Amino acid sequence: MAGNxxxxxxxxxxxxxxxxxxxxxxxxxxxxxxxxxxxxxxxAVTDMVGPNGxxxxxxxDISRVIAADLERSGLFKPxxxxxxxxxxxxxxxxxxxxxxRVINAQALVQGRxxxxxxxxxxxxxRLWDVFxxxxxxxxxxxxxPDNWRRVAHIIADAIYKRLTGESGYFDTRIVYISESGPPxxxxxxxxxxxxxxxxxxxxxxxxxxxxxxxxxxxLQEITYLSxxxxxxxxxxxxxDTGRQEILGDFxxxxxxxxxxxxxxxxxxxxxxxxxxxxxxxxxQTRIAKQLTRHSGIDTSxxxxxxxxxxxxxxxxxxxxxxxxxxxDGRGVRRISYNKGRYATPVWSPRGDLIAxxxxxxxxxxxxxxxxxxxxxxLLAKDFLVEAPTWxxxxxxxxxxRQGRTTADGKGGKSRLWTIDLTGHNEREIITxxxxxxxxxxxLIP
Amino acid sequence: MKQPEEKPKPKPAFEQTIAEALKRPExxxxxxxxxxxxxINAVRRQIQRCWNLPAGAKDAxxxxxxxxxxxxxxxxxxxxxxxxxxxxxxxPFFRTAAEAARRAVLNPRCNPLKLxxxxxxxxxxxxLNFNPSEMF
Numbered sequence: 001m002a003g004n005x006x007x008x009x010x011x012x013x014x015x016x017x018x019x020x021x022x023x024x025x026x027x028x029x030x031x032x033x034x035x036x037x038x039x040x041x042x043x044a045v046t047d048m049v050g051p052n053g054x055x056x057x058x059x060x061d062i063s064r065v066i067a068a069d070l071e072r073s074g075l076f077k078p079x080x081x082x083x084x085x086x087x088x089x090x091x092x093x094x095x096x097x098x099x100x101r102v103i104n105a106q107a108l109v110q111g112r113x114x115x116x117x118x119x120x121x122x123x124x125x126r127l128w129d130v131f132x133x134x135x136x137x138x139x140x141x142x143x144x145p146d147n148w149r150r151v152a153h154i155i156a157d158a159i160y161k162r163l164t165g166e167s168g169y170f171d172t173r174i175v176y177i178s179e180s181g182p183p184x185x186x187x188x189x190x191x192x193x194x195x196x197x198x199x200x201x202x203x204x205x206x207x208x209x210x211x212x213x214x215x216x217x218x219l220q221e222i223t224y225l226s227x228x229x230x231x232x233x234x235x236x237x238x239x240d241t242g243r244q245e246i247l248g249d250f251x252x253x254x255x256x257x258x259x260x261x262x263x264x265x266x267x268x269x270x271x272x273x274x275x276x277x278x279x280x281x282x283x284q285t286r287i288a289k290q291l292t293r294h295s296g297i298d299t300s301x302x303x304x305x306x307x308x309x310x311x312x313x314x315x316x317x318x319x320x321x322x323x324x325x326x327x328d329g330r331g332v333r334r335i336s337y338n339k340g341r342y343a344t345p346v347w348s349p350r351g352d353l354i355a356x357x358x359x360x361x362x363x364x365x366x367x368x369x370x371x372x373x374x375x376x377x378l379l380a381k382d383f384l385v386e387a388p389t390w391x392x393x394x395x396x397x398x399x400x401r402q403g404r405t406t407a408d409g410k411g412g413k414s415r416l417w418t419i420d421l422t423g424h425n426e427r428e429i430i431t432x433x434x435x436x437x438x439x440x441x442x443l444i445p
Numbered sequence: 446m447k448q449p450e451e452k453p454k455p456k457p458a459f460e461q462t463i464a465e466a467l468k469r470p471e472x473x474x475x476x477x478x479x480x481x482x483x484x485i486n487a488v489r490r491q492i493q494r495c496w497n498l499p500a501g502a503k504d505a506x507x508x509x510x511x512x513x514x515x516x517x518x519x520x521x522x523x524x525x526x527x528x529x530x531x532x533x534x535x536x537p538f539f540r541t542a543a544e545a546a547r548r549a550v551l552n553p554r555c556n557p558l559k560l561x562x563x564x565x566x567x568x569x570x571x572x573l574n575f576n577p578s579e580m581f
Contacts, residue, residue: 029480029570030571030572030573031489031492031571031573032574033489033492033493033496034577034579034580035493035496035580036493036498036575036580037493037497037498038497038498038499041499075499101553104554106552129544129548131548131552132548132551163499164499164541165499165537165538165539165541165542
């Protein structure tokens with residue numbers, strides 16, 4: 001009897017569970033979405049207005065710079081203002097989301113910009129998710145009016161970060177080598193500008209040749225190679241003070257310098273007796289340590305963002321290839337194995353990739369590979385493309401491109417370009433004259 | 446030569462009753478045909494056109510997003526809710542991916558969903574599982 005009863009209980013439980021499962025299964029229609037598209041997100045950036053909703057000159061300029069930053073990233077497509085149904089609109093009232101949905105704006109940027117009584121510029125913005133009808137971020141800034149472009153870049157970074165999940169790179173600067181004059185008397189000057197080409201100025205007068213500038217992660221300083229007095233040496237230059245200082249007293253020529261991720265060391269090459277090795281110098285103690293010891297040419301070192309490893313360029317295996325070693329110089333291993341020669345490796349700030357220049361059958365390429373050498377992808381190619389530098393978020397590379405010079409001496413212009421990791425969004429950065437060797441700053445603190 | 450077929454053991458009467466009882470609730474609550482593969486594929490194609498993944502995002506292939514969707518009878522979306530709401534607050538990469546998935550569902554260019562009105566009972570609620578791993 002007892003056995004029978006428990007059997008019935010079990011069966012009853014089974015029926016109940018089965019009933020529940022059936023009910024859940026009915027409600028739980030599940031559809032897997034496994035493919036999507038990769039398109040710029042359409043968004044509307046309205047002209048920022050004054051405190052009472054009136055037009056604002058600063059506001060219109062700031063909105064224009066924000067929209068241009070976002071557009072150049074290739075991830076966003078600002079919608080032409082002429083298509084707007086609701087014009088600027090003040091941030092005090094909720095946007096008419098329906099009006100923005102109609103023109104397919106998925107995100108909306110509104111704001112205010114006006115001078116306050118103490119003469120400062122106050123800028124406030126809101127970013128809206130048009131479909132979800134929710135505010136995604138809203139911030140306000142005070143600054144001196146001359147700084148309006150920086151505020152625009154900072155806001156563009158905030159929008160980029162909120163919509164992509166990653167830090168932006170718009171509030172940054174570029175140093176590069178500005179080149180002018182005939183090929184046999186080329187004047188090379190160090191120049192600096194905002195990442196969008198604005199606020200351009202020269203840092204050196206061109207009397208001494210300068211090459212390979214690199215930004216310090218602490219921003220105010222650049223390290224580079226200068227042939228001051230015809231002796232190639234690594235220098236450090238303070239952007240704010242204009243002070244230039246030779247780095248270390250090495251017996252041979254020093255070149256291809258680069259800061260460590262904490263900005264406290266500079267890693268570089270030193271050539272002596274026809275051989276070049278990699279050294280690292282502590283900027284406080286000024287003590288240099290030799291990292292490589294090989295009869296091959298070792299050069300172009302670049303730290304991983306965690307400072308644990310260094311990627312560099314060496315011909316020790318017979319041709320120019322990329323190698324990775326531990327930060328103390330041990331454990332050297334080759335990572336590039338495909339056809340061609342490899343040069344100027346740079347570790348991405350987010351650590352996942354190494355960018356390089358590749359030379360194959362007379363053509364130059366800018367490419368990336370994983371730190372173990374796998375997954376090589378070539379992003380740009382030309383007669384000459386060289387010297388990649390990463391945006392601080394590791395999504396975009398800047399490099400210089402030089403066209404072929406024709407028989408009559410025309411062409412051969414050298415210009416700065418950016419390309420994102422997809423390889424599809426290639427843009428020129430406008431410079432006053434020829435440009436080479438760009439270096440991207442970190443986000444301005 | 447045919448192998449002699451093994452005779453199925455006769456089931457006790459109460460087991461048969463239970464087996465029928467197990468089938469019954471579904472029959473009672475779900476009198477219509479289930480959604481066909483082509484109907485499900487049509488929804489998939491509609492949503493995929495509006496699912497925009499930010500290019501070059503780090504580790505994007507590992508972010509699987511579930512969106513619980515409530516639909517009106519005309520196929521328009523009444524509600525789209527990211528199931529793991531907690532993670533929206535703690536993981537900015539997840540939040541970005543989740544918001545992109547939600548935009549795909551809410552985008553008026555990709556709904557109303559083309560589903561048979563007579564089967565509304567079956568699709569008035571659904572979970573869309575956005576899994577980008579095949580895209581990388």
